[in-house]
Amino acid sequence: MAKKEKTTEENLVIVESPAKAKTIEKFLGKGFMVKSSFGHIRDLAKKDFGIDLNHNYQPQYIVSEDKKEVVRELKSLAKNADTVWLASDEDREGEAIAWHLSEVLELSQEKTRRIVFHEITKEAILSAIESPRAIDDNLVNAQQARRVLDRLVGFELSPVLWKKVKPSLSAGRVQSVAVRLLVEREREIFDFNAESAFRVSAIFTIDEGGKKSDFKAELNHRFKTLEEAKAFLNSCAGADFKVNSVVKKPSTKTPAAPFTTSTLQQEAARKLGFSVGQTMSVAQKLYEAGKITYMRTDSVNLAKSAVSAVASAITSEFGEKYVKVRQYRTKSKGAQEAHEAIRPTYPDNPSVSGSAQEQKLYDLIYKRTMASQMSDALIEKTTVNIGVGPEKHQFVATGEVVKFDGFLKVYIESSDQEEDEESATFLPAMKENDALTLKKLESRQRFSQKPPRYSEASLVRKLEELGIGRPSTYAPTISTIQQRGYVVKEDRPGTPRAYQFLWLEGEAVKHEERSEMANAERNKLFPTDIAMVVNDFLVSYFPNVVSYDFTARVEQEFDEIALGNLGWQKAIDEFYKPFHQQVEETLEKSDRTTGERVLGIDPKTGKPISVRIGRFGPMAQLGSSDDEEKPRYAPLTREQHLETITLEEAVKLFDLPRDLGTYEDKKVVVGVGRFGPYVRHDGKFASLKKGVDDPMTIDLDRAIELIEEKRERDNKKYIKSFEEDKDLQVLNGRWGPYISYKKKNYKIPKDTEAADLSYDDCLKLIAEGDKTKKTKKGKTSKTSGTKKTTKSASAGKKKGSSTSKTTKKAK
């Protein structure tokens, strides 16, 4: 620290991200020191909204706990610099960061320059330095309006939910709409009735001068009933088949735009199976290593220098005719385009070192970027119509031939739709009136598809489409709504469904019933009952705030503020006055809402059965609380919903716990507890497998299997213990081996074989662990309250590692 102060740099440049700072420092060279603010440095205080409602919404900003150190350092560096260059992003948030910096660092106007660039290239930086400007107060005000609005909505609505639904719930401009999308889709699925029809498919053979080729064709009509399908198959037996027409049509395919945050998240989910959070953290690694450009962006634009580098990479690899330089336009609402699209920093690097995940994601980004500057693919589509004797329906065969592959050479975008089993392929040459032989003919009953549930990535796409949320918040929003208990992400195995199958064997039509798994879901988002109750409450009392276009409407206002046409406080006032009124009225008028439904009378006891949300989630109640006898309660299973459960299903919930029999002379009982369905045996519990086992139907054999599996796991969990002290154990946990001692857990260094640890080794590790825990605690208690332990502890640790010499001296 002392050394830095001596060699005063004349210029201090402040950007948002440390990785960016490193790169830019290289471009600028001597006389420039480049530092980062690590994003926003101040935020509204939590107390009293951080907004003075009696004084024109005056915001109260405070430096966040984890930014104090950064601010201290920047302040001292700014003091010693001749010129401070505020180089945060050129969007609303970036402008606000520049303004907060100038306020907190007490920068004088003469000394301060605001510069912006949209790409991290030497030319862009140097030209930015050439044309500095002042901070745009209007843009800053637009950000203040955005911030204050979000705080007011979030901190007024959430407490209404605590009183009317359940404590600790949350509501907000973004998350509540995300939840609404899921709830409404789930209800569409509830209401969906699958219809079925019979598709007919055939395999024909054509004789091309002795060479026989087979190809597939499908009838251009679907039959409503089994009888109609049967009749048609019958009429095909022994019929003549001939080609009625052959139509060839050229078409082109164009590549997709380079990646933005949202499209990267979607493609990484589809092609690599990454969650949106995973994608972001792997991308962060690549970005920090200088391998890709910034990963939180809404822009599809590529730097000019990148486009030419990509073009020359394509030329050298595939030849000039594969190059087509293209400029893409951002389609998404509210895009602020402060950065480039996500692309390889060096487009001539087809691969990188790093973890398998990093390599895969880089490969995806590399190929997508390349493809975006490549030629269209030229396709020839062929449609062949085939007549069946005198029948009016025709068979249709479609073929696709790639005449020129273009961008398809490197990249094909995936889609969420499950592919039709037979996608178009190559067809043999045919002409009108060619005779065909029928090789195979079958018809199967197909059911219409219910509306698809959202995955993390498809929800992000929908939010982006509605202009809700930002690239930096997509992943956190998804995890917030899961943490609040509004959403669970899981697999559902589906249920077996019978379908009818017909085929032609010789001249005879055969028929059998077959079975398929229907409605299976993998890694999808399911709204909970809490989500449904909360959503209905918000929709009925605050329809304006949770409407799909609320964000779009306020964004228009923010734009007006940014243009200087509207005062931010006036805009907020116009929203807040009626909104606050709404809140007050709702608190007064609305009843507590529990989603209660009375299902009917239990045939066994004659008592009423109802369902509602209780303290611990959705449950069923048998009997009324006015009765002398206390009511019985039972939690709903994960697949059941308050609004769809039937009396019969609810009655069965009270059959639990169920006696399954005995195993090793001890009772085996199945029930549903706090952590879901379980099997109990000999005082031990084993959880039922989610989506596989059903507590209502599970049998003894399966229960024993679960008990044995649990035993196996428990055995593996235990590594060793010591005669000297029974409290000390070496165990296997989720993150590998650890030491457990007197209800506390301790880390084992990575290079140590856990099984080889001696008693003394363990004691040493425990002593070390206690030491670090104590020092952390010391620093925490100084700063603030209980809940912030993790945050301030990390701030404390950072301090320790970056300036370790000084801390040692201090001790």
Next chain:
DNA sequence: CAGTGAGCGAGCTTCCGCTTGACTT
């Protein structure tokens, strides 16, 4: 950790966007 759900009351919860580590049993 495992069949909870009374009623009272204190004290707490909560938003969105911009950043990165630290660290989990």
